[in-house]
Amino acid sequence: xxxxxxxxxxxxxxxxxxxxxxxxxxxxxxxxxxxxxxxxxxxxxxxxxxxxxxxxxxxxxxxxxxxxxxxxxxxxxxxxxxxxxxxxxxxxxxxxxxxxxxxxxxxxxxxxxxxxxxxxxxxxxxxxxxxxxxxxxxxxxxxxxxxxxxxxxxxxxxxxxxxxxxxxxxxxxxxxxxxxxxxxxxxxxxxxxxxxxxxxxxxxxxxxxxxxx
Numbered sequence: 001x002x003x004x005x006x007x008x009x010x011x012x013x014x015x016x017x018x019x020x021x022x023x024x025x026x027x028x029x030x031x032x033x034x035x036x037x038x039x040x041x042x043x044x045x046x047x048x049x050x051x052x053x054x055x056x057x058x059x060x061x062x063x064x065x066x067x068x069x070x071x072x073x074x075x076x077x078x079x080x081x082x083x084x085x086x087x088x089x090x091x092x093x094x095x096x097x098x099x100x101x102x103x104x105x106x107x108x109x110x111x112x113x114x115x116x117x118x119x120x121x122x123x124x125x126x127x128x129x130x131x132x133x134x135x136x137x138x139x140x141x142x143x144x145x146x147x148x149x150x151x152x153x154x155x156x157x158x159x160x161x162x163x164x165x166x167x168x169x170x171x172x173x174x175x176x177x178x179x180x181x182x183x184x185x186x187x188x189x190x191x192x193x194x195x196x197x198x199x200x201x202x203x204x205x206x207x208x209x210x211x212x213x
Contacts, residue, residue: 005151009052012154013061016040020068029075037069043150050147096120096128098135144180166195173200179208189213 017040023033041062048058096118104114115125142149166172172194179187187208191200205212 006053009047009151009154010057013040013044017064017068020072024068024072024075027075029072031076034069034072034076037065037072041065043153046142046146047150050145050150052147052150098132101129101132169193169195171195177208177213182208
C-alpha cells in the first residue's frame with residue numbers, strides 16, 4: 001500500500017512539474033506558474049513528513065522544484081522588462097490576526113463587539129472568524145496526517161473504488177473507525193447502510209477495545 005501511494009503521488013507530482021517546465025520553456029510564464037511551483041514544494045514537504053515519499057527522493061525533487069522556480073522568476077522578470085508591464089498592486093485590506101481573535105474569544109466578546117472594537121463591519125468580522133476556524137482545522141490535519149493532506153492536494157486516489165450491489169436496506173452495513181486522534185484518546189466509529197448510503201450511527205469513544213466497538 002505504501003509503495004502504491006508513493007508511486008501515485010510521484011506520478012501526479014511529476015506530471016504537474018512537467019507542465020510547469022513546458023510553460024517555462026515556451027515563454028508562457030506567469031505568476032500562476034510560480035504559485036503552482038511553491039504549492040508543489042509545500043506538498044512535497046508534507047508528503048515527506050508523512051512518510052509518503054522517502055527523504056532522498058524528496059530532496060532530489062525539492063532541488064528540481066527550486067531550480068524550476070528560479071527559472072520561472074527569471075523568465076517572468078525578463079518578460080515584464082521587455083513589455084514594460086507592471087503587475088497591478090493589490091488593495092491592502094484591514095489585517096485581523098488570529099491572535100487578536102483569540103484574545104477577544106478569551107474575553108467572551110461577541111462577534112458584534114469584536115467588529116466594533118476593530119472598526120470593521122459585522123460581515124467582515126464573521127468572514128474573518130470563518131477563515132480562522134478553517135485555518136485551525138487545516139493546521140490540525142497537517143499535524144495529524146501530513147501525508148494524507150499532500151495526497152489530497154494533488155488529487156491522488158491510490159485506492160481503487162469498485163462497484164457492488166446490495167439486495168436492499170439493512171442487508172449490509174459498513175462499519176469503520178477513525179484512529180488518528182488516538183493520542184488525545186479519541187476514537188470515532190461510524191456505520192453506513194450499504195444500500196442507501198445513509199449514516200446509521202457515529203460515536204466517539206476513548207478507546208478501541210472490542211467491547212467498545
